[in-house]
Structures are given as C-alpha cells and as structure tokens.
Amino acid sequence: MNWGNKIALVYGSFAVLMATMVTIAIRQPDIFLVQKDYYKEEIAYQARINEIENGRRSGLSFLTSNGSVVIANPSGNAIANGKLLLYRPSNAKYDDTLAFNVAAVGTQTIQIKNRPSGFYKIRLFWDENGKPCYKEGTITL
Numbered sequence: 001m002n003w004g005n006k007i008a009l010v011y012g013s014f015a016v017l018m019a020t021m022v023t024i025a026i027r028q029p030d031i032f033l034v035q036k037d038y039y040k041e042e043i044a045y046q047a048r049i050n051e052i053e054n055g056r057r058s059g060l061s062f063l064t065s066n067g068s069v070v071i072a073n074p075s076g077n078a079i080a081n082g083k084l085l086l087y088r089p090s091n092a093k094y095d096d097t098l099a100f101n102v103a104a105v106g107t108q109t110i111q112i113k114n115r116p117s118g119f120y121k122i123r124l125f126w127d128e129n130g131k132p133c134y135k136e137g138t139i140t141l
Helices: 003-026 038-043 045-058
Strands: 061-065 068-073 079-087 096-102 106-111 119-128 131-140
Antiparallel strands (some): 079 096
16 A cells, blocks of 8 residues: 555544544534523623622522421521522533522522432522522532
8 A cells, every 4th residue: 555545544534533523513413502692691700700799798608408408597688589409410400590589697408409419519699688689519319
C-alpha cells in the first residue's frame, strides 16, 4: 500500500467517525436545558448574585432527612410566599415547585418522599424585609 492510499484511508476513516458521532448526538433523547429561559436568566445574573448575598445574610437554612426538607429561619422575620424548586437535571418531568411559609424563628417541614430516587437540586426563593433572597443546595433521594 502506497502513501497516497494510506492518506485516503485516514481521511475516509475520519469522515466515517465524524458522521457516526453526529448521528449519535442527534439521536440522543431527552436533552434538557438547565432552564427553558436560559438566556434571559443569564443576562439577569447580577440580580441573582444580589439575591444569594441577601440569602446569606438572612440565615435561612435547610437540611434533608428521611424524605423531607426542613427549612429553618433563625432571623426573627417571618417568611411568607417562599418558593422551593426541586430541580432534577437528568429529567425535567420530575421538576416541581412547592410553596413554604416559615414563622419568625421557626421551621417548616416539606415532605418529598414520593419522588423518584436520584439527584436533585433544591432552590429556595423568598423575600425578607422587602429584599429578594435565594439559596441553593443538592440532595440525593
């Protein structure tokens, strides 16, 4: 085999490999973006940074145990109309939004037992003293 045939074989193999990879990528089912309005969220990210800082100052925390999320509020300010987003990166149909209200210096327990097992991100949104707050974490059920 001369060198011209070897070069043609290399280029041909590369073309077949690339065509195979493109076909595999196109046939992937259930490719989910992190959020449906991803680009809008990215532009407004400075507001999210401010919400994260407000969330740190508030002291609100959460922990998970036995299929429930316990939200604790040590700040002394009651939280009404809070929103807990359970986000499953691997499958958007398991995402869910739940409301929470925590009394001043109190806790609230939210049951999440009946969800499929796997990795979830938890995102908390609430207002405290007129300032929007945000906190995020991960759990595995």
